[in-house]
Amino acid sequence: MGGAPCLWRDCGTFASTLAVDKLAATDSGVARRAKDGKVRRTAMGTTAFATSFRQRFRRSPRLASIRALAAKGGEELSLRDDVKLIAPDRTPGIGAPVSIRVSPRARRVVLRVDAAERRVELVLPRGVPVKTGLSFLAAKRGWVAARLEALPQPVPFVEGAIVPVLGVPHRIRRELDLAAPPVKIVDGEIRVRGDPVHLARRVRDHLVAAARAELAPRARRLAAHIGRDVVRVNVRDTKSRWGSCSGQGNLSFSWRLIFAPEPVLDYVVAHEVAHLAEMNHGPRFWALVESLTPGSTGPRAWLKRHRSRLLSYG
Numbered sequence: 001m002g003g004a005p006c007l008w009r010d011c012g013t014f015a016s017t018l019a020v021d022k023l024a025a026t027d028s029g030v031a032r033r034a035k036d037g038k039v040r041r042t043a044m045g046t047t048a049f050a051t052s053f054r055q056r057f058r059r060s061p062r063l064a065s066i067r068a069l070a071a072k073g074g075e076e077l078s079l080r081d082d083v084k085l086i087a088p089d090r091t092p093g094i095g096a097p098v099s100i101r102v103s104p105r106a107r108r109v110v111l112r113v114d115a116a117e118r119r120v121e122l123v124l125p126r127g128v129p130v131k132t133g134l135s136f137l138a139a140k141r142g143w144v145a146a147r148l149e150a151l152p153q154p155v156p157f158v159e160g161a162i163v164p165v166l167g168v169p170h171r172i173r174r175e176l177d178l179a180a181p182p183v184k185i186v187d188g189e190i191r192v193r194g195d196p197v198h199l200a201r202r203v204r205d206h207l208v209a210a211a212r213a214e215l216a217p218r219a220r221r222l223a224a225h226i227g228r229d230v231v232r233v234n235v236r237d238t239k240s241r242w243g244s245c246s247g248q249g250n251l252s253f254s255w256r257l258i259f260a261p262e263p264v265l266d267y268v269v270a271h272e273v274a275h276l277a278e279m280n281h282g283p284r285f286w287a288l289v290e291s292l293t294p295g296s297t298g299p300r301a302w303l304k305r306h307r308s309r310l311l312s313y314g
Contacts, residue, residue, distance in 0.1 A: 167261030245275035
């Protein structure tokens with residue numbers, strides 16, 4: 001196994017019960033039901049199918065009719081290679097961008113609300129018409145609206161904003177002392193010197209550095225405890241996971257963990273370090289995680305419960 005991406009941030013998901021046996025697909029080809037009722041499979045692969053789908057869709061009257069609705073307004077949609085569509089009036093009130101993705105592995109129409117991007121993704125099985133997907137989206141717009149409404153409001157890095165550092169609330173404040181460092185965290189404040197135009201960037205850069213300073217030593221200490229080596233510790237703004245471990249011994253973490261309480265950092269670090277010995281999520285892996293950070297169930301549940309909040313800062 002080349003790596004172990006883990007700790008995925010679960011998106012809100014709603015799957016339809018739409019069966020695809022009448023227009024099915026596998027990774028090796030496309031199955032179509034002919035007029036005589038028999039299913040015949042072509043040799044068209046995944047890439048070829050996607051290319052053919054895009055070409056046929058661009059030429060179809062459906063695309064022209066959907067684009068014609070642009071003048072009426074609506075939610076913006078994108079289909080694979082940035083083919084832009086406009087949602088018809090039957091999907092009002094979604095209040096977020098919508099992307100359509102054709103998946104060769106999907107067996108039903110799926111709706112996902114991405115907390116990181118605050119957008120909606122509509123996943124279609126191969127062969128299911130876009131019209132069917134849009135109808136499903138329209139039928140579930142109440143569910144989508146509820147999920148979007150439940151997301152925490154964004155908290156930009158501006159003066160006066162309250163931002164947690166290791167779980168402790170801090171207020172962002174401009175520092176007027178010209179001799180002070182560019183950014184300093186002290187007495188429950190994140191003090192930022194200099195032009196306010198650069199305040200958000202400076203706060204972000206400082207918190208990314210702080211995350212690295214907290215995560216890297218923890219990772220190396222736990223790795224030494226189990227007799228493993230960490231080659232490199234990376235800190236990124238990953239949108240789909242809190243941490244990952246490669247087969248080469250490289251660990252990667254989301255810098256947004258700096259907002260979480262320290263036991264949560266300890267759990268995520270232990271989770272990834274455990275992958276240095278166990279590239280799986282089997283019983284031995286979870287036993288190792290628990291030995292590295294006893295009581296890991298609580299931080300794990302906290303992370304799942306507050307994932308949207310951690311994504312809302314900055």
